[in-house]
Amino acid sequence: MKLETLKPLLACAILSSFLVGCSSTPSSSSNGAGVGSSTIPADNGVSTGSIDGDGISGSDLDVDGGIETVFYFDFDKSTLKPESLAALRIHAQRLIANPANVRLEGHADERGTREYNMALGERRGSAVQEFLVLQGVDPSLLEVISYGEERPASLDSTESSWSLNRRVEIK
Amino acid sequence: MLKRVCRIVCLIMLMPVSALAELSIEITSGVDNPTSIAISPIMMKGAPLAEDISAIVGADLERSGLFSAMPRANMLSNPRALSEVYYRDWRIVGMQYLVVGSVVRQADGQLSATFSLVEVAGERVLFTHVAKGRDSQLRDIAHYISDKVFYTITGIKGAFSTRLAYVTATKEGGRQVFRLMVSDADGARERLMLKSKEPIMSPAWSPDGKELAYVSFETGRPAIFRQRLDNAKREQLTNFKGLNGAPAWSPDGQSMALVLSKDGNPELYLYRFATKTFTRLTRHFSIDTEPNWMSDGKSLIFTSDRGGSPQIYKLDITSRKIERLTFNGSYNARPRLSADDRTLVMVHRSQGIFHIASQDLVTGDVRILTRTRLDESPTVAPNGAMLMYATKRNNKGVLAAVSIDAGSRFLLPSRQGDVREPAWSPF
Structure with missing residues (x-):
């Protein structure tokens, strides 16, 4: 399907995301994220983290039952690449068959400002969300969370590294 | 104004962390003709303090790019008070300004730093000032001195205590x-x-x-x-x-x-x-x-x-x-x-x-x-x-x-x- 033909449908999806995107439920914040504030004297800067592989979120090509879960974007763009669509359709079919809550984590490369990149990461996540909703996925299953440039998959300041960082991960 | 320094510092009770990402300063360029200033060692009864106040003041002023602070080793004398200043010692090495001062412990246990800014060519004392604080506030005292000196010479409020x-x-x-x-x-x-x-x-x-x-x-x-x-x-x-x-x-x-x-x-x-x-x-x-x-x-x-x-x-x-x-x-x-x-x-x-x-x-x-x-x-x-x-x-x-x-x-x-x-x- 050409992206051009998607446009009116995307507009619908944007509208529908207006309708679902207004939740402001109070925090159910568990402190599972390992937060320590400065009153805790135990922190002397010594690393006590466990060893869990490379640590940085996501490898460049995660697999989920053989289907790609990471989708890449062009610089400063939030349009889906044609090569992403087949795998996204399979995700959609699975979510229709077996509904489950899914996080769509949007990322940007390091160029440009951090908060602007948060917005760019969200646009990318929303592009995936809108596509999945168009395929029939229940919008309430999908949450877009942008990490901007804060969680790069690759740390170098090179074009090849940047291209790995402009992505949406389905989790 | 002195109270201000104390108050700010008393409010801050954060835990220091051990040299994790600790920052250091590396000046990469300054103005072409920086103002020359010497900060004579500021000590207590001639003994060094836990923080080298003069070095901190010199580094503060140099970081602005507007000043060049004289290395201590080049100083011909180390006056601790105005009475010990021989203007000739500073004139012949081309200093425009000189800071002299010393620290004493008061009866209440607080430290009191008396410092003066001197214009060498005019042999003029621009101010003499006292700053007080606890032992843990030596760096605050130093930044306070920097702010005072910077403002007096440039007319711009110093931001060294920020x-x-x-x-x-x-x-x-x-x-x-x-x-x-x-x-x-x-x-x-x-x-x-x-x-x-x-x-x-x-x-x-x-x-x-x-x-x-x-x-x-x-x-x-x-x-x-x-x-x-x-x-x-x-x-x-x-x-x-x-x-x-x-x-x-x-x-x-x-x-x-x-x-x-x-x-x-x-x-x-x-x-x-x-x-x-x-x-x-x-x-x-x-x-x-x-x-x-x-x-x-x-x-x-x-x-x-x-x-x-x-x-x-x-x-x-x-x-x-x-x-x-x-x-x-x-x-x-x-x-x-x-x-x-x-x-x-x-x-x-x-x-x-x-x-x-x-x-x-x-x-x-x-x-x-x-x-x-x-x-x-x-x-x-x-x-x-x-x-x-x-x-x-x-x-x-x-x-x-x-x-x-x-x-x-x-x-x-x-x-x-x-x-x-x-x-x-x-x-």
Whole structure:
């Protein structure tokens, strides 16, 4: 399907995301994220983290039952690449068959400002969300969370590294 | 005025952390003809103190780029009081100014530093002043002396007693650990405010300098928090779906501009602390983000791509009238203003390279201030003389500073990890 033909449908999806995107439920914040504030004297800067592989979120090509879960974007763009669509359709079919809550984590490369990149990461996540909703996925299953440039998959300041960082991960 | 130093320091009871990403100073360029000054060793009964006050004062003044401090080894004499000053000793080595002083312990246990600024050529004492503090406040006393000397000679209020907030990211045990840190303006006395395995971003000072707002992902999604410096008490302010970002305290401290995308795309909102209410300020399908206040608290400047590329706009909060401010280049973002609202600083892309640029809002003149690439997060010192920003060196995030006239620069390299998103405290 050409992206051009998607446009009116995307507009619908944007509208529908207006309708679902207004939740402001109070925090159910568990402190599972390992937060320590400065009153805790135990922190002397010594690393006590466990060893869990490379640590940085996501490898460049995660697999989920053989289907790609990471989708890449062009610089400063939030349009889906044609090569992403087949795998996204399979995700959609699975979510229709077996509904489950899914996080769509949007990322940007390091160029440009951090908060602007948060917005760019969200646009990318929303592009995936809108596509999945168009395929029939229940919008309430999908949450877009942008990490901007804060969680790069690759740390170098090179074009090849940047291209790995402009992505949406389905989790 | 002396009490001010004490009060500020008494309020700050943060835990120091051991040399994690500790910052040091590396001056990379200064003005062509810096003012020469000698800081004679300031000691207690002729014995060194736990902190070398004279060295700290010299380093402060040199960091401004406007001064050259005489190395101690070159001094012909080390006067500790005005009565010991032989002007000839300083004239023949070309010194324009001299600081002399000494510290005594008072009956109440406090330290008292008496210091004088002398103009060598005119053989004039410009002031003699006393600063008092506890043993733990020697660095504060030194910065206080620097502020006083800097103001007397340049007419610009010194910002040496201010602080920096910034975020560090280090790889520990195989994963990234994020820390929100606060240090003195010279990078010393780094303190931990928050540590998390999830990203921390966008630190912003309250106008009284007693609190920080920031974005933390600790709940699994971005949320805005405020946290006191003195007791680390914190409060989560937002928990909406989508973006919760770019907090900016209003000048009166009563509200905060921030960005939420709960209604579909990033928009500016005003959050009032007293009523805990959110008022939407922008209404556009494009990205609106990175608000920053004009000093009168009536307008915001912000980044928007409503014109097709990211540019800086100004929003009148009452009328909601929006005016575009930047027209030079295809990427201008994350605006900050000098305290007089005259100079806009921002991230500016020029030929694919991200620099920090300034724009004079009266004349419209745009000037690229930095020479590195991937420069971001500019923050202006409260006296408007310097700005700090984040850049990359050897593939590592470091902080750097440049004077607003681009005449002098310095780097604050860290020993370990990435340092980013500096935020310069108010006075």
